[in-house]
Amino acid sequence: MGELLERRRNESFPETIETDRLRIERLSHETVDLPEYYRICSSDEAIDEVTEYLSWDPHESIRETREYVDMVERQWERGDSAAYLLRPRENEDGSGDIAGGAGMTFDWEQKTGTLGVWLRKRFWGRGYSGERAAAFMRLAFDRLDLDVVAVEHQAGNEKSQRAIEKYADRFGGSYDGTVRNWEVKSGEARDQHRYTIRREEYCEATA
Template sequence: MFPETIETERLRLDPRWPETVDLDDCYRICSSDPAIDEVTEHVTWDPHETKKETLEFLERGRKRWEDNEAAGYVIRPRQGEDGAGEIAGFGGFSVDWEKRTATLGTWLRKRFWGRGYSGERAAALAAVAFEDLDLALVTVSHLPENEQSRRAIEKYVDRLGGRREGLLRNHITFADGSVHDEIRYSITQKEWREATN
């Protein structure tokens, strides 16, 4: 149902499965990559403590894909980009079929920040959600204090025709059990078509 490979001008996205992601490389990145604490400061997971945890992350990606719940991808820069072929991060979307809604999520290694990859990935995934899956809505959220995500999300949501909806209080739970607010944005299929065609 979900495309197994997505290529943009500068990125290649492949499924987040044990067969497509090197376990040792992924574990090193998810446990001790430079600035991993900055990367995980505003996401729901903590740096991985064991290789088993990394394997479970990849296996969960495959299971949710097979169950048509989510399309998770490893993000790699394409040939010609600095770091071509390396794992830059992970991203994708979960699907609520009853509400015809895809919810985007991503994280990138710090060395890949500031290149516009988040927006490029978001545009490609929105196209899949609206064109391939005929969903009605794409949403994305960030923590109120995450200024870097706010800037990136506002830029691509505006370009794709969407808008900021507002603050959702006590909306997301982290691995440590703490509960956090989120700021949510959305793009309808109609808004997306008007903005991109």
């Protein structure tokens, strides 16, 4: 166990990941314009709809945005999680713009990484969620030596459910079940649905 925890402290996450259509780059004060990021996270088109099933609400001040970026930088350095920006690559509509955010949180003792993603409404329906998930699974299994990748969505989030079911099935994963009253959002206790993909399932699906 000590060896695993030492490996966690020394693990270096990639600063950037490129897929066919996305540039996935570390979220930090060096990579994001804070006023722009605040605008996106506070008053972007349909921001209430975007955050309806997320763990965070629209930001109320640029200070809140700054504190959020501070937090993810600390988590990155500790090895607790890796937070990224999603930017469409050249030849994509909105090339270079921030399309949303993605990340992975880690339980190193259980060798499990849990995925998360959000997208601005103008970038919905492009399949970016699945493309990002495939890239993060490669990171989890090929570089970080994890055994399980998990992904969750709140009850009622049908868009996320369809996207997750599609790539979980593609990589041999399965639906684990429902955790009741897992998270409180807008004063309402909500159920959470969980899916997992094991290393051996991923390897067989991508052989």
